[in-house]
Amino acid sequence: MISCRSLTMRYGEFCALDCLDLDVRPGEILALLGPNGAGKSTALNLLAGLQTPTSGSVTIAGVNPQDAKRTIGVMPENLGLFAELTVEEHLRLTADIYGAPKTRIAQLLRVLQLERGRDTFASECSHGMRKKTSFAMALLHNPRVLLLDEPFEAVDPVSARIMFDLLRDAAHQHQLTVFLTSHMLSIVERLADRFALLRAGKLIHTATADLPEGELEALYFSAVETPVSERLDWLGSAQS
Amino acid sequence: MARFRTVLAAVARAANRGSKSLWQVSGNNMLYAAITLMFMSDAIAMGFLLVLNAIVLFLPSSSNPLTVAPRERLKLWPLTAWERYALRLVSPLLNPLTWLMLAGMVWKRITWGLWAFVASFFLAGFIGSSLRIPRLGLPRIRLSGLAQIVHKDVRQFLTALDLYCALLLAGPALNFRLTGQLPASARVPLTGLVLIIMSTMALTLFGLDGESGMMRYRMWPLAMANPGRERCRVSTAPDTGDAAVIADGRPRRRIDFTGGGAMGGSEASDAAIALALSCQPPIRA
Numbered sequence: 001m002i003s004c005r006s007l008t009m010r011y012g013e014f015c016a017l018d019c020l021d022l023d024v025r026p027g028e029i030l031a032l033l034g035p036n037g038a039g040k041s042t043a044l045n046l047l048a049g050l051q052t053p054t055s056g057s058v059t060i061a062g063v064n065p066q067d068a069k070r071t072i073g074v075m076p077e078n079l080g081l082f083a084e085l086t087v088e089e090h091l092r093l094t095a096d097i098y099g100a101p102k103t104r105i106a107q108l109l110r111v112l113q114l115e116r117g118r119d120t121f122a123s124e125c126s127h128g129m130r131k132k133t134s135f136a137m138a139l140l141h142n143p144r145v146l147l148l149d150e151p152f153e154a155v156d157p158v159s160a161r162i163m164f165d166l167l168r169d170a171a172h173q174h175q176l177t178v179f180l181t182s183h184m185l186s187i188v189e190r191l192a193d194r195f196a197l198l199r200a201g202k203l204i205h206t207a208t209a210d211l212p213e214g215e216l217e218a219l220y221f222s223a224v225e226t227p228v229s230e231r232l233d234w235l236g237s238a239q240s
Numbered sequence: 241m242a243r244f245r246t247v248l249a250a251v252a253r254a255a256n257r258g259s260k261s262l263w264q265v266s267g268n269n270m271l272y273a274a275i276t277l278m279f280m281s282d283a284i285a286m287g288f289l290l291v292l293n294a295i296v297l298f299l300p301s302s303s304n305p306l307t308v309a310p311r312e313r314l315k316l317w318p319l320t321a322w323e324r325y326a327l328r329l330v331s332p333l334l335n336p337l338t339w340l341m342l343a344g345m346v347w348k349r350i351t352w353g354l355w356a357f358v359a360s361f362f363l364a365g366f367i368g369s370s371l372r373i374p375r376l377g378l379p380r381i382r383l384s385g386l387a388q389i390v391h392k393d394v395r396q397f398l399t400a401l402d403l404y405c406a407l408l409l410a411g412p413a414l415n416f417r418l419t420g421q422l423p424a425s426a427r428v429p430l431t432g433l434v435l436i437i438m439s440t441m442a443l444t445l446f447g448l449d450g451e452s453g454m455m456r457y458r459m460w461p462l463a464m465a466n467p468g469r470e471r472c473r474v475s476t477a478p479d480t481g482d483a484a485v486i487a488d489g490r491p492r493r494r495i496d497f498t499g500g501g502a503m504g505g506s507e508a509s510d511a512a513i514a515l516a517l518s519c520q521p522p523i524r525a
Contacts, residue, residue: 069318080313
């Protein structure tokens with residue numbers, strides 16, 4: 001469903017993504033993991049067609065991302081919300097653009113617990129609510145591919161659980177392909193079917209979900225980055 | 241076309257909500273100068289400033305209401321190329337300042353040459369937005385011995401369009417002045433124009449220091465301006481513009497004249513500049 005071949009993105013001298021070769025099958029959930037600045041969001045932007053690669057190619061359902069806009073639902077890094085539109089207006093706008101049934105709006109608001117904040121402007125929403133609004137916009141038109149940038153960050157545990165169940169159900173019951181980036185190892189460990197570990201723009205490891213529980217963190221620390229052992233020298237006590 | 245109408249309606253709704261009062265309407269120093277000159281019945285100068293405003297308004301990084309729509313979202317939506325062009329074309333009409341500017345240009349009957357000038361910039365804006373132009377980042381210059389805030393201000397200032405426009409105007413003006421070709425009547429408007437252009441971004445930068453920093457900056461033209469009556473006139477120029485941007489904390493953009501809402505945040509300054517400039521008899525072409 002998603003295919004990247006030698007996908008490279010350079011900003012002048014800096015190489016954000018270096019020859020990424022990756023395939024995601026229909027109905028599969030792939031989590032792209034890596035430290036800050038590893039190239040996760042760049043990879044997602046290239047898949048979404050938000051950026052054009054310096055070299056290499058990417059296809060979604062066999063076509064260029066620019067021609068697959070109806071096929072994909074995206075939750076971008078900065079969420080892509082109008083500051084002066086309400087939560088419900090965002091969903092209505094998305095439904096109008098994609099020709100999705102309006103009945104889905106009320107249902108998404110209920111399922112994602114956004115009903116109470118439906119008339120709140122995005123600029124007045126909490127970060128978690130804005131995340132859920134962007135998530136709902138990505139899901140609304142029933143896409144075949146979901147691209148999610150850090151979906152669980154800043155979301156409360158109950159909402160994270162709801163999103164978790166929604167994604168697992170969508171992928172495994174309805175063959176939705178999910179490509180997500182995250183730092184929440186404990187969540188993606190249970191959610192994803194496959195993990196791709198990225199460091200300094202390079203794909204360094206892929207693993208399937210049959211890892212023992214807690215093993216993903218150990219793999220991450222050994223393959224991606226070792227935790228810093230140096231301790232901070234505190235300047236006296238807090239009371240001084 | 242249904243998608244185009246949907247997006248335009250959403251942009252209009254969002255832009256309208258952000259413009260509930262005059263305090264929120266995007267403006268810049270050039271507009272204030274144009275309004276002032278309009279009251280002075282200086283048709284030529286006002287026409288010129290309105291043309292500059294038109295250019296600012298229609299260039300890609302301008303105060304176009306379409307900027308309320310998140311850039312990623314516009315890219316993600318399945319809009320055709322024609323729908324995107326139509327949005328670019330129509331969305332500036334959602335800004336009341338566009339209508340004000342067009343009305344002024346029609347009323348003052350600017351020449352066909354000036355209309356063609358505006359049209360060519362409008363076209364350049366469209367072509368420019370379709371081209372892949374590398375983004376201009378902050379220059380990585382090292383200025384040892386300067387405080388960090390000054391260091392940052394200088395770096396930002398070098399990426400402001402205002403500075404280069406001011407240099408463009410100031411260069412030939414200085415040459416004319418030194419060679420004795422500049423008419424005496426053109427000295428004050430030209431100095432004012434340069435100050436107006438420079439002050440938009442400069443006020444933004446110095447405003448980061450807070451109100452005290454801004455006030456300090458407002459004083460500097462007093463020392464630089466010509467002696468006599470002109471001092472009072474040009475010193476008010478930097479006082480307009482982005483004061484409200486700083487006070488409201490609205491986002492500012494680089495390589496752009498406009499910092500955001502400034503229409504209502506500096507009425508006293510506007511009145512001052514209008515009064516000061518109106519002491520001077522109208523300049524006749």
